[in-house]
Amino acid sequence: MATHRFDPHFTDNVIHAMGPKTSPRLRQLMTGLIRHVHDFARENELTVDEWMEGVKMLNWAGQMSDAKRNEGQLVCDVIGLESLVDEITFTLAEEAQDAPTATAILGPFFRADTPYRANGADIVVTKPADGEMAFMHGRVMDVQTRAPLVDATVEVWQASTNGLYEQQDEQQVEFNLRGKFRTDAEGRYYFYCLRPTPYPVPDDGPAGKMLELMDRHPFRPAHIHIIEGYRPLTTQIFDRKDKYLTNDSVFAVKDSLVVDFVPRKDDPQAGLELEYDVKLVPSA
């Protein structure tokens, strides 16, 4: 079996150390993880110094993480892992039924305690001087029957033009650029927001160091985060005009999630308009 010149029994020995009380799924995951980590080390003849640099990066990620920041998640994001896990989840859901709206990663800036706002509200409470106002609206419907879904929750969050979400920026009031909306009797939701702008992921920690070492930029294309809560679905929508669209630092863009902002006439509150319908799988 072994095609390398190292101890051919080492990896099986580690795997077989798992005891009989290990759950079947954990045994499967740990077996796969141990095999891949060991193969990686052998194939690349990993040195003690290189391994220890990796340990330092992992410890550093934990030390930077707190209630407002999840650096371990960001380290996974820059090597595409969160987007890949999302794709796996979506592919399996797609195989099981008609295709709902594509999913995208949650990212580290979601806040579970975001308040509800009335349809038509403006989530841009702290207005940036260089912001372009947009009116976003659409319908939430059953992916199979196309019937409108009434009282479905649509939750959105976006960064301001300085690239910061409100919890990263003392200049923004709490819950700025966030809101939850309930669909009306026709399944409609509508609100005012900013045209999204690209921003860098935080690059002062191990994820930023990894990007630097890999000669990569930290920018994410302009996007709005959305969670639709009927049978909840997390996604992001991306502005077609953004230059980072093919070059996302966390690999989350899918063709079906790219949208067009169009000019909006006769509305003093917004010069742009975005129509975005959501197809959901009815909850079981």
Added chain:
Amino acid sequence: MATHRFDPHFTDNVIHAMGPKTSPRLRQLMTGLIRHVHDFARENELTVDEWMEGVKMLNWAGQMSDAKRNEGQLVCDVIGLESLVDEITFTLAEEAQDAPTATAILGPFFRADTPYRANGADIVVTKPADGEMAFMHGRVMDVQTRAPLVDATVEVWQASTNGLYEQQDEQQVEFNLRGKFRTDAEGRYYFYCLRPTPYPVPDDGPAGKMLELMDRHPFRPAHIHIIEGYRPLTTQIFDRKDKYLTNDSVFAVKDSLVVDFVPRKDDPQAGLELEYDVKLVPSA
């Protein structure tokens, strides 16, 4: 190429994001790491919740780590990674020349500031009531010529009978059960120590949680850590009588590192004796 049903271009896309300034070795390591991590996720259809549990474990490891504790290292140890990297290093060294004394992992309890002691000293400054005293001695020699190596440093450290190293235990004086020794004109070193006893690795963090989930015990077989500093070599020697010898929680035991403590007569300081010669590669 792709034998799975997920996006066949995703992993190449992440790898090709690396820019031209990436160093060749880092490009090799990141390419291998990304391929293995992605293959692991696809082969096991990793869910978002499972991935997030992994992120929490990694962040927890960093948050528990400080100057006295390296939990990221311990997480690697329980899946055998430090021992594997050590084996890779030793195998490559062995292929390049005659076999020196086998190596073993450094572990997280080494202290760089350990003081020199005179040959014949007793490193058991804080004496545990249940400790068995042993006299350890041997010669350090050139692996090729067998000539004695004079003024080579032999550094040792061991846990006390309660399973704790001195920096983990307020009841032990500083540098208890540690010492550096210089070989004499015949390449000899000698000192008094404890017969080592098995102990559990710290299991109040993510490494301990992983062991519990894998239904594994946290015990390491009784051992003494050694660094020989000519061209430095890090090793551990294990007591043949220990019940964890075939069952080390960090997979560091090698046959050539197992030693026999024998009865010692007519020495009021120790009832046991251990002779241990070290073969070193002359420094270049």
